[in-house]
Structures are given as structure tokens and as C-alpha cells.
Amino acid sequence: MEQDFAxxxxxxDDQDRLGRRRASDRRQQxxxxxxxxxxxxxxxxxxxxxxxxxxxxxxxxLRRRAAAVWLTAHGDAVPLLPVRPSRLELAVVIAxxxxxxxxxxxxxxxxxxxxxxxxxGAVKLVQRVMYGARPTTxxxxxxxxxxxxxxxxxxxxxxxxxxxLCATWPEVFMGQASEALAQLGLPRLRAPAPPSxxxxxxxxxxxxxxxxxx
Numbered sequence: 001m002e003q004d005f006a007x008x009x010x011x012x013d014d015q016d017r018l019g020r021r022r023a024s025d026r027r028q029q030x031x032x033x034x035x036x037x038x039x040x041x042x043x044x045x046x047x048x049x050x051x052x053x054x055x056x057x058x059x060x061x062l063r064r065r066a067a068a069v070w071l072t073a074h075g076d077a078v079p080l081l082p083v084r085p086s087r088l089e090l091a092v093v094i095a096x097x098x099x100x101x102x103x104x105x106x107x108x109x110x111x112x113x114x115x116x117x118x119x120x121g122a123v124k125l126v127q128r129v130m131y132g133a134r135p136t137t138x139x140x141x142x143x144x145x146x147x148x149x150x151x152x153x154x155x156x157x158x159x160x161x162x163x164x165l166c167a168t169w170p171e172v173f174m175g176q177a178s179e180a181l182a183q184l185g186l187p188r189l190r191a192p193a194p195p196s197x198x199x200x201x202x203x204x205x206x207x208x209x210x211x212x213x214x
Contacts (some may be wrong), residue, residue: 043050045094052097055105056114060085060093063118081121086160092122095161109154116151126162126173129155 027188064083085093088155096104096113104110116125132148155162166173 028102032113037128040119045098048101049097052102052105056093056097056117057085059105059114060089060118067076067118077213083094085117085122088169089117090163092095092126092162093117095165096155098104112147112151124171126165127157128152130162130166130173150191 001020059160061083064079068079068083090127100107104113105149113125116128128148132152133142133145134149134152135142162173
């Protein structure tokens with residue numbers, strides 16, 4: 001009889017441990033896979049990328065909050081950038097996190113990247129890397145052009161992701177080029193429109209096929 005009770009207690013303990021482990025797994029799954037539509041620009045990234053993005057997001061907020069406090073203490077100047085990164089900025093950070101992983105938030109070599117995002121915005125970072133001014137000669141090098149060259153070299157592997165962002169939102173990431181085209185009377189840069197239903201139907205029709213009775 002005592003053995004039966006002991007066996008029953010062991011079964012109860014096993015079930016209790018299993019239940020706690022499953023509950024813990026569900027909590028972790030909700031933490032990693034939670035789709036926060038107000039945070040991510042599209043669908044939530046993978047858990048590893050999300051951790052890097054959240055770390056970079058926190059670092060950017062900290063820098064911008066400190067800058068806002070400094071500006072407020074030294075006059076009536078208003079920060080040009082919001083403390084919280086925008087959805088497009090998060091799209092840039094996600095692209096960087098997918099390219100460089102945890103090094104983006106931990107490696108000292110990426111500190112200039114985080115500083116650039118915090119000070120000027122992630123959109124400006126993409127513009128500087130993709131088509132910012134570069135030093136023309138070794139004798140005439142401005143500090144801004146030299147910094148553009150350093151950022152472009154540091155983020156060379158991210159260029160394909162940046163090209164995708166520019167193609168998806170050309171009116172944002174290529175705003176200067178769009179303004180220049182508008183001044184020349186040319187149409188502004190726009191994201192390509194998806195094909196219409198009628199165009200898709202026409203492409204499926206065979207040559208020479210006509211509707212109606214013969």
C-alpha cells in the first residue's frame with residue numbers, strides 16, 4: 001500500500017514538473033514570437049534578430065533622450081528627431097541586425113553607426129552609405145565626406161539590404177533625388193505599383209484570342 005502511494009506521489013511530481021515546463025515554454029514562445037504591430041514595420045523578425053533590434057532601439061532612445069535633456073537645459077531648441085525610432089528607422093535597424101547579428105549592438109566598431117542613427121536618423125544613415133558625398137582627392141577631404149566613406153566601408157555588407165529599402169520606399173530614402181527631379185519638371189520617384197487584375201488577365205490570354213461570338 002505504501003508503495004502505491006509512493007508511486008502516485010512520483011507520478012504527481014512528474015506531472016507537476018511537466019506542467020511547469022510547458023507553461024515556461026509557452027511564456028518564452030509568447031515573448032519571442034509576439035507580433036507587436038506598433039513596433040515592427042512588417043512582420044516580427046526572428047528571436048535572435050529581435051533581441052539585437054531591441055538592444056539597438058534602447059541605445060538609440062537613451063542617446064536621443066539625453067540629447068533632448070541637454071537641448072532643453074541650454075535653451076528652447078527642439079530636437080529634430082523623436083526619442084522613439086520610427087517604423088522606417090526600425091526597418092533599417094532590422095536590416096542591419098539581420099546582416100551583422102549581435103555584433104551590431106555589442107561590437108565597438110559599430111558605435112559610429114549607432115551614433116549616426118541617434119544623431120541624424122536611420123534614413124540619413126542609408127542615404128550617406130548609398131550615395132553620400134565621398135572624398136574626391138587626398139588633398140581635399142571634408143570631415144563629412146570622410147565620415148561618409150568610413151560608414152560606407154563599415155556597412156558594405158548591408159548595401160543589398162539598403163538597396164531593397166531604397167527600392168521599396170524611394171520617396172523616403174531617395175528624397176533628395178526626388179526633389180531634384182521635381183525641380184526639373186520630371187515625375188518624382190515612387191514605389192512601383194503592383195500589377196492590376198486586368199493586366200494579369202490580359203497577360204494570360206493567348207495571342208489572337210478575342211471575346212464574343214465569331
